[in-house]
Amino acid sequence: xxxxxxxxxxxxxxxxxxxxxxxxxxxxxxxxxxxxxxxxxxxxxxxxxxxxxxxxxxxxxxxxxxxxxxxxxxxxxxxxxxxxxxxxxxxxxxxxxxxxxxxxxxxxxxxxxxxxxxxxxxxxxxxxx
Numbered sequence: 001x002x003x004x005x006x007x008x009x010x011x012x013x014x015x016x017x018x019x020x021x022x023x024x025x026x027x028x029x030x031x032x033x034x035x036x037x038x039x040x041x042x043x044x045x046x047x048x049x050x051x052x053x054x055x056x057x058x059x060x061x062x063x064x065x066x067x068x069x070x071x072x073x074x075x076x077x078x079x080x081x082x083x084x085x086x087x088x089x090x091x092x093x094x095x096x097x098x099x100x101x102x103x104x105x106x107x108x109x110x111x112x113x114x115x116x117x118x119x120x121x122x123x124x125x126x127x128x129x
Contacts, residue, residue, distance in 0.1 A: 010043035011078075011105060011115035019124045020089065029093040033122040036087045037071070039103065039115070041078035047105045048077045049084075050112075054101040059094035071103075095124035 016036045023032040041047060052071055056064045069075065076084035090099060100119040106112045 010041070011047065011103070012038075012040040012042050013103070013115060013117050014038045014040075015117070015120045017120060017122055019122075024124075026095070030091060031093070031095050031097075031122075031124060032089060032091050033097075034087060034089045035099070035120075035122075036085060037117075038083055038085045039076065039078065040083040041080055044080055045107045045109065046077065046079045047107045047113075049075055049103050049115075050106055051104040052101065053104070054090075054099060054117075056090055056092060056097065056099050058092040058097040062093060090122060092122060095127045097122045 014037070018034050020032040020034050024030055039049065049070060051067065051069055054064075054066045056066070071084075072086045072088060074084075074086075078084060090097075098119050098121055099117075101117045102114040103117065104112065105115050
């Protein structure tokens with residue numbers, strides 16, 4: 001869970017992950033993970049999510065960075081107390097990896113800030129204790 005605090009703004013990001021065996025092919029170094037993100041505005045100022053930045057690292061140290069507008073085709077506007085949940089996925093070449101990043105937000109007063117997404121693990125069941 002990550003939080004960003006700026007000018008009365010407080011954005012909480014929570015992540016749940018799962019391995020997707022039916023889309024994965026370990027023989028071909030293809031490990032597919034789904035993740036569900038919940039973004040909550042726990043501050044006093046409404047804000048819109050403008051862009052995303054992800055850093056995805058596999059167990060071999062290979063790093064992929066992605067940037068883009070919004071999430072799942074949307075730029076959610078969150079009033080205080082509101083949340084937005086979406087699901088997406090990532091493909092890596094090893095059974096274990098990590099993701100981290102940030103959402104670039106703009107508050108109603110025009111101030112831009114980053115809502116950090118703390119590193120979280122992608123792991124095939126049974127790989128880690």
